[in-house]
Amino acid sequence: MKKTVLVSGGAGFIGSHVAVELIQAGYEVVVADNFSNCDMTCYEGVKKITGRNDIPLVKMDFCDAEATEKLFSDYRIDAVIHFAAYKAVGESVLKPLKYYSNNIQSFLNVLETACNHGGCQVLFSSSATVYGEPEKLPVTEESPRQSATSPYGNTKQICEDMLRDTVHATEGLVKGIALRYFNPIGAHPSALIGELPRGVPNNLVPFITQTAIGKRECLSIFGNDYPTPDGTCQRDYIDIVDLAKAHVCAVTRMLEGKMKQPYEIFNIGTGRPVSVLELVKAFEKVNNLKLNYKFAPRRAGDVTAIWADPTHANEEMGWKAERTIEQTLASAWAWEKHIAGK
Ligand code: UDP
Numbered sequence: 001m002k003k004t005v006l007v008s009g010g011a012g013f014i015g016s017h018v019a020v021e022l023i024q025a026g027y028e029v030v031v032a033d034n035f036s037n038c039d040m041t042c043y044e045g046v047k048k049i050t051g052r053n054d055i056p057l058v059k060m061d062f063c064d065a066e067a068t069e070k071l072f073s074d075y076r077i078d079a080v081i082h083f084a085a086y087k088a089v090g091e092s093v094l095k096p097l098k099y100y101s102n103n104i105q106s107f108l109n110v111l112e113t114a115c116n117h118g119g120c121q122v123l124f125s126s127s128a129t130v131y132g133e134p135e136k137l138p139v140t141e142e143s144p145r146q147s148a149t150s151p152y153g154n155t156k157q158i159c160e161d162m163l164r165d166t167v168h169a170t171e172g173l174v175k176g177i178a179l180r181y182f183n184p185i186g187a188h189p190s191a192l193i194g195e196l197p198r199g200v201p202n203n204l205v206p207f208i209t210q211t212a213i214g215k216r217e218c219l220s221i222f223g224n225d226y227p228t229p230d231g232t233c234q235r236d237y238i239d240i241v242d243l244a245k246a247h248v249c250a251v252t253r254m255l256e257g258k259m260k261q262p263y264e265i266f267n268i269g270t271g272r273p274v275s276v277l278e279l280v281k282a283f284e285k286v287n288n289l290k291l292n293y294k295f296a297p298r299r300a301g302d303v304t305a306i307w308a309d310p311t312h313a314n315e316e317m318g319w320k321a322e323r324t325i326e327q328t329l330a331s332a333w334a335w336e337k338h339i340a341g342k
Pocket of ligand 1: 202221222
């Protein structure tokens with residue numbers, strides 16, 4: 001019988017790409033979302049890409065304990081991938097309690113319900129933000145976590161700890177994996193699903209594509225005086241489809257009993273540092289256009305450079321990032337044109 005995976009926040013950017021890969025790998029998927037930061041576009045896109053019209057969609061909020069309980073009673077859930085969370089770093093500094101209450105409460109309900117239902121496998125979407133400004137590059141899973149610089153980052157650390165402690169307390173009845181994402185970018189090659197930022201994008205690639213299409217006048221590159229080869233910050237940009245495939249590997253590892261520890265952590269990145277300027281140049285080249293950009297002061301809270309050592313995920317999960325930065329940036333541009341209706 002097919003295993004069923006609940007994808008909380010499954011109508012969002014990462015969740016929808018993960019739903020596609022899970023279905024294509026032979027899993028049943030239940031999508032649950034409160035639509036606080038997305039609309040039906042990506043859910044409809046998932047149905048089109050997979051040719052499946054019967055993907056269960058539950059409109060609910062994981063902060064609602066009763067609704068979470070009902071969801072687990074209505075579906076036989078073998079594993080949960082938890083995405084449902086607020087994610088704007090800047091807003092989290094201004095409205096910390098909004099972030100603590102939503103991000104912590106929703107995961108608490110997921111974990112409590114997983115325990116009440118006799119255990120299940122839980123995959124948590126964490127972030128490289130837990131490493132702060134690393135002393136040594138690239139970062140491995142053993143690199144120390146550093147005090148979070150935003151409430152958003154702090155919720156990622158707290159949720160990792162909630163999962164670790166629950167796994168230990170239940171003696172493995174609940175098993176857990178935390179995937180620490182680096183910088184997910186791009187869109188599905190079909191251009192039917194992708195990122196839909198509300199308002200002015202905070203992240204680099206949506207800002208680039210919106211500038212290229214004319215929605216924004218000019219990209220500001222935050223800082224060109226960093227101690228990096230070209231003075232701009234370096235990140236590890238990971239293709240969204242590659243990232244989604246890592247979730248399939250992790251879920252399969254859990255469901256097939258291949259975990260070496262009941263709680264495991266994996267870095268999900270390429271191992272390739274790319275500077276902001278390099279990314280802009282690559283975007284211009286692969287899409288054959290000129291981008292309007294200028295150098296601006298540094299953005300508060302940005303780290304100089306961070307990229308992953310993905311060896312652990314490569315060797316243990318048999319997962320590896322495959323797409324080139326050019327393919328990824330072409331997919332981001334195709335998606336922007338798709339949503340602009342061009
Ligand atoms: N960035 C930029 N201009 C923008 C948005 C981002 O120069 O309009 C830079 C940012 O300073 C960082 C990199 O792009 O060095 C990636 O930022 P993003 O917000 O996408 O991800 P982060 O690494 O902060 O999670």
